[in-house]
Amino acid sequence: MFGRQIIGIPIIGMDMSHNCTDKQLQSNVMELRALLHLVFKADHQAMEKRLASYDAEISRLQFGIMMMLSHHEDQTITELSRTLGVDPSTLVPSVDALERKGLVVRGRDPHDRRRIPLTLTADGLDLGHQVRGMGEDDPLLIGLRLIGPESIRRLLELMCRLVHNMPDCANMLAGARSRLSAYGAKEEYLVCKQQDE
Secondary structure, three states: OOOOEEOOEEOOOOOOOOOOOOHHHHHHHHHHHHHHHHHHHHHHHHHHHHHHHOOOOOOHHHHHHHHHHHHOOOEOHHHHHHHHOOOHHHHHHHHHHHHHOOOEEEOOEOOEOOOOOEEEOHHHHHHHHHHHOOOOOOHHHHHHHHHOHHHHHHHHHHHHHHHHHOOOOHHHHHHHHHHHHHOOOOHHHOHHHHHHO
16 A cells, blocks of 8 residues: 555555554644645635736746745845755746746846846736735635634644754754745744744
């Protein structure tokens, strides 16, 4: 049963026929993966719907590129790839499409001819400001509002602890702060940041 799936999520590297010593923990891992998948799916669908409502004709990845450029101007594709955790070859077609739409321009670095920084155009900045907000129909906003502030804080504290305890993930969490800021999250409300202090 190697490579089995649960709710459409492949369970990679786990031979389910093998008699494991910690079945409960493995079940918890599978349940967490399934729940995270559902949260991501709802979030992605909501963002795609939001982008479509602005007739932007851009993907979530393209919007993410725009948000990072609005927060950190003049990044190259390589620099963006590190921040977004995406291979540069994946970003090139997205940047090309944004450039064709007049939302991003490639520039020149006067100090390094090989470096090609990207900048949002006025139209790109305008679209980013319009879409950045969150609608009242956002599924995560609705769900979190219903569980209340104390539960929200506890959920975020546990997620931060989980990430800190995973191999090689503490540095990724630090990189995520940059993305959070680009999307408009207020630093004083970031639970993971408060835990680090």
